[in-house]
Amino acid sequence: MGTDPDEGLGGAAVADRAVADADRPSPGLDRSLAASVLAQLRETMILVLLGAAALSVAVGDAGDAAVIVLVVVLNTTVGVAQERRATGAVAALRARAAPRATVVRDGHRHEVPAAEVVVGDLLVLGRGDVVAADARLLTAHDLQVDESALTGESQPSDRRAGPACAEDTPVADRSTVVHAGTLVVRGHGRAVVTAVGLRTELGTVDVLLQRRRPPPTPLQRRLARLGRAISLGVVVACVLVGVTGLVRGEPWPLVVLTALSLAVAAIPESLPAVVALALAGATRRMARLGVIVRTLPAVEALGSVTVLAVDKTGTLTTGRITCTAVWHPGTGTTELTGPLPAGPARSVLEAAVLGGDAEEGTPGTEGAVARAAARAGLDLRAVRARRPRTAVRPFDAHRRCTVSRHDGPDGPLEVVVGAPEIVLPGRADAAAVVDAWARAGARVLAVRAGPQETGLLRLDDPVRDDAAAAVGAARTAGVRTMMITGDHPATAAAVAAAVGLDTGERDGLPAVHARADPGTKLALVESLRAAGEIVAMTGDGVNDAPALRVADVGVAMGERGTEVAKEAADVVLGDDGLGRIVAAVAEGRRVADNVRRFVRYGLAGGLAELLVMVAGPFLALGLPLLPAQILWVNLVTHGLPGVAMGSEAAEADVLSRPPQPPRQGILTRRTVVETAVLGVVVAGCSLVVATTAAATGRPWQTMLFVTLALSQLGLALTTRSDSTPLWRLPVRSNPFLYVAAATSVLATFAVVYLPGAGLLFHTVALGPAELAIAVGAAAVPSVLVEAEELRRSRRRAHPGQDQSRTSGASSPVSSA
Template sequence: MDRTQTKGLTTAAAAGILARHGPNRLPVEHRPHLAARVGHQLRDPMIMMLCAAWVVVLAIGDRQDATIIAAVVVLNTVIGVVQEVRAQRAVDALTRLASPRAHVLRDDVVVEVEAVDVVPGDLVRLEAGDVVPADLLVVDSSALQVDESAMTGESVPVDRAVADEVLAGTVVSRGRGWGVVVRTGPDSGLGRIAALVASAAPRPTPLQRRLSVLSRQLVVVTAVLCAVVAVLSVLRGSSYVDAAVLAVSLGVAAIPESLPAVVTVALALGAHRMAGRSAVVRSLPAVETLGSVTVLASDKTGTLTKGVLVARRLWTPEGTCTVSGDAHNVHGEVVGSPLAEKGAARLLRDAVLCNDATLGVRDQGAWLAVGDPFDVALLVAAAKQGLTAEVLARRWTRVEGVPFDEASRLMRTVHRDEHGVLLEVWKGAPETVLDLLPPGPDVAAARAEAESLAAQGYRVLAVAESGTWVGLVGVVDPPHPDARAVVDACRAAGVRIVMITGDHPGTARAIATSVGILRDGGEVCDGDAVARGEHAARVESVDVYARTRPEQKVSIVEAWQAHGDVVAMTGDGVNDAPALRRADIGVAMGGRGTEVARQSADLVLVDDNLETLLVAIGEGRRVHANIRTFLRYGLAGGLAEMLVILLAPLLGMPLPLTPAMILWVNMVTHGVPGVAFGAEPLDPDLMRRPSPSPLRSILDRTLSRQIVTAGLMTAAVSLTVGWLAYRSDGPIQTVVFLTLGLGQLGVALALRAPRSKGSWRERGLELAVLGAGVCQVAGVLVPWLRDLLGTEPLSGRYLVALLAAASLPGLLVAAGRVVGRRRGGREVL
């Protein structure tokens, strides 16, 4: 169709179409009301238990404990609601991406309208820098080139000729043209991606799934034990009200109500530390999810590679030359035999003449390039041999030219020198240029070499002049210098890296091999195989996915998740948004990434460096380990308290603890010390072994054994000193109260993570334990606290003896950890 064959729409016709089709706006998914979001958070079993505990402690007059529990409930609910609200932002970002204005032909006059008012049938004018407002069918093109990287993942702009389509959300990078609107709003390519984003509901994080299971388990076990305690209390002569208060108080002691606060602090501190390392977390649960990652699905361009095309190989009939240096500065040279360098000089001269890009030099020798990345790569290579457009312009003048055409895959220019000699240069795809030349040995050799370079991962351009073969240029997007080290470090940490790209399988294979992703026997799976679902059954053997489309990235992520893995997905374009949402952890690039990708992701790498992601994974494992350590500590203390209450009557002892004592011990030991566990430093061993299976319960067999062991030791010491006090008519409740609290604090010190010598910033747990210990002893020494808790004063000698006894559980736990490490064992996450 020709531009002159359509006159666009009239204003009246456009208004009618707008009324029928609706505005050119992306769909907005339904948003639950705030009350519904809050109600969803409050249905968590542990939160319900905390609410019940709040009622009980408020009823017995402990306003301080009631305030702490209420604050924990409110904080946990707020965090959950914020996380749900974040999920809507990805679709909102897609809406903001649409062009706010567009130039359309209405009533035979070009007018500027809001992009939301563009309708099917509109004739839209496109110029360099415009964002395409809707899906268009090109009806007129003058060197029209569109950057589709945000939609397709391809790093190279593509030419668009008459009868080609351009998609909404892409950007015109060069030339001009006209297009008829064929799809708008939800029906456009951008709209379909928005639908994918909206339908890809994020899964609960591994931490959320594990804590949900743990909450239900704790509620059931605690309810049973509380019922047992209530029955025993009644049998011992207590009233039903006193028995109920004691049982529920014991239930509060058994539930680690500081857990949400510990989780929040651990996640917040992890997010803060990661932000200092150029990794910005958009949702706190993502911090812990990073520590559980088992598969990293990484895109290629700009992540594993530099994202800049560089000419590396120059092949001519005279020989082969290599180009050193990179694409960002003037350092580098063309190296080969003298005869090969002569042929390379001719090849680069023609590549500069048949070129529409421009190249200047900034301060400190950096390039300032404008134009097609392929053309820029050729200019940079030529400049390293002293050939620039300015130098060649002194001899050659362009008299004719045909821009590169995507259909013919060819660019042609004609030049005249000062003597009137004409030089015709062809540049383009090897198969196109070689078909224009008469058959011969050089042409046959060039075809074979072009195939060889392509198999090695090069993008190949061919150059000929005036019917004579000149040579081939091998262009690459070189691997990032840190990529292989990051891949090796991830593999050592048990994280599998796979590469997903829209590039040719040969290019993808070469890059994956160079950075160490493609293993011996590893497979390269193309997009067609993914579309047929063949990848799902062999995810373990596939290292590289090539020629993928946006919806296939989601399928790849889902295949790994079905395999039982926690998947992190990196991306920077609009096409990556659905996969970023579907992945367990979406990672967007902050520098070159689109706003849509950043809004869809859980983590944004400000420096676009994959090494930063490795640091973030370490922080995630640190958070996960700290939460497990707190569970070991908190549940062991709760178990010790329950065992003391349950077993003391069997030993003939009176009630060893009052409800007020239980709540005090619980508050002191689980308060500040519990939160301090969230700031424990990273154990280096965590990054030298795989992360735990996402299918494993957070309260697994190993952790359960550790909890039971520590709880039994603390309870045994507390019951022993209580029994001795009972036999000597001593203050049973006071000695059990003091020993039980101090014993738990000793276990907290024994569970410390390895720390640097002399680093006071890592001494938060020690200071918290010291403060909690002072509060526990104050419950015996301070008169008004004695009245509140029902304790009795003790002599200094008695206190020292109890302190020595209370230190035994911690010493035994610490000794067990030291022995285990010396024997080659290690702490399990």
């Protein structure tokens, strides 16, 4: 390979080999632009429209055919743009959360994206790493890897340094090789890369498998079920419209086109695309908050979270651990404020240094000990050189200690570093110190060097400044915070008190769990979910991965989390703080609110169009709207405004109300009533305009067309909030909605007033009085909604009033 086992590859060699390895798969869009266009054209509603266009051409109606083709082109363009934007956002976010690898190049360690590792690179492997490429081990110390992704073997496999295995050796038996995509669960080592990309064992499997499209999110599945239910009602209504038209003697091609156009307009076929775009937009906003979402369903689940199960270190505390004191049974407590003279306290620090590999810049507990030893005047390399390590048993969550053996001038020495009750069992004097330090919120590390030399190290990890506020915000939002930690119970209790955790029990489970091992975490998550809770679980280590997978939302720590934890998680935090999770919960609720509003708005508009077409003939209106007019109303009301609704800012009370019940659907009973009332009001106003205009000899069909379109666009604006009137909401919080509504209004007027548009859409230019009637009637639904929102706003401002109404059903008129 031409790789120096100490220096690694040089910069020039890396550049040359990167070109040779350029065949590896690259992240990006899943399909080409042409494939996206074809996928849009294969949608059921688009095929229906194309069939309707062909029928128009067949009967000689070129005008309707042109309008239908125009609608198809615009719908396809919007759909493709939404898909490319959403897919691109998700791909970018996944790239940010992609695994990284540590390599040695030119004698220095570098952390690089796993995709940039080249053949011949010297990999540095440690517990919690995802192996970036196939590689042969040069050194291995108690190294075990989880190869279940390749072999299906659930138990970790031991690995050792040695020569390359024969090519026909089964993957599970290649004891000197590590493979891309496998997980280091114990020990550490170095390995030289032998294959990357498609040439790895994992790459070979990827080539053999057909790439599958990601499954729809739970929300999209609920929307699909909703669409199917609506479709049944629409089919019945369209058959009724068709039969009525034929009975009245309308030409059959016109009747068929009208029925097909009505079906397309009434079925909310654009909802899945709007939802996907809303979710992708949420992931971008979360990324700006330092929250990387790896799977779109996590956005939905975050909005429904009822329990946050968090680790103490780095989430409630800063994670910047400092070793501040040493205790020795002979000398008592010694504060670490500067250099230490030779003596028992210095000997305890020396033993702790021997038990680890950390340098001064290493994060975590070992790094804190190394920095304290350096401040005390110890030369870390010299200490380890005097007693070279001959064997090591790394820290294990079950053993809770590290055991190492060393040679030295006075014979072999065994050093044990770990939990006090494991390292120094039965020592009453040590137990008293541990209890005192733990009650002060400190962590305690015990050290034993040989049969005599013992001591304790105090490790302080201050509570984060924002932790108490985040716990309080979660409580206000109806989300319970639970702390799960491997630390001493007294330490956990002190931190819980400092951040204001509720320490009582719920569902038989306390809020604080100390000395928790991976099995405890997994059992706790399963118990919470069995009790009906929606659980967000944080983790950073290899052993946290099972609990992260089982939780409804697995949250990995971005700063100190292992690659294993990040791969198992749905969400990766940038700065590990609890406040980020609470902000993500608010974002999830925002998405759920916006989707629900759009569903209500779209269904109310579709219902209004159906009612107009069904009731119109019984009011002597003949065929109320022609196919081109129906399709245009659908396009201007559900196109740009629908996309803009997904960007609406969160309600002021988004974190002051309980989460949505997990099993509650999009359409609650109240939402169904509101949708029905709004559909009836819009249809009623439109039909009143049409019948009045017909009776007075005015262009009733064009007035009906304008009223129906503008009334729905008015509702699009009032949908900005469920409880705050429109005039109290700042335009700057969602300017795109106003731009979208204005564009749609202009598009509606265009088909009425532009020269030649009347021939395509069968409209006539309205006079000032006729336009004023249509606009005035279209404003009625929005005025009613605003009045109801004002009433709700005043009721919230004076909760002591109107008690009889607050205890009963609310008014069915609300923002659509």
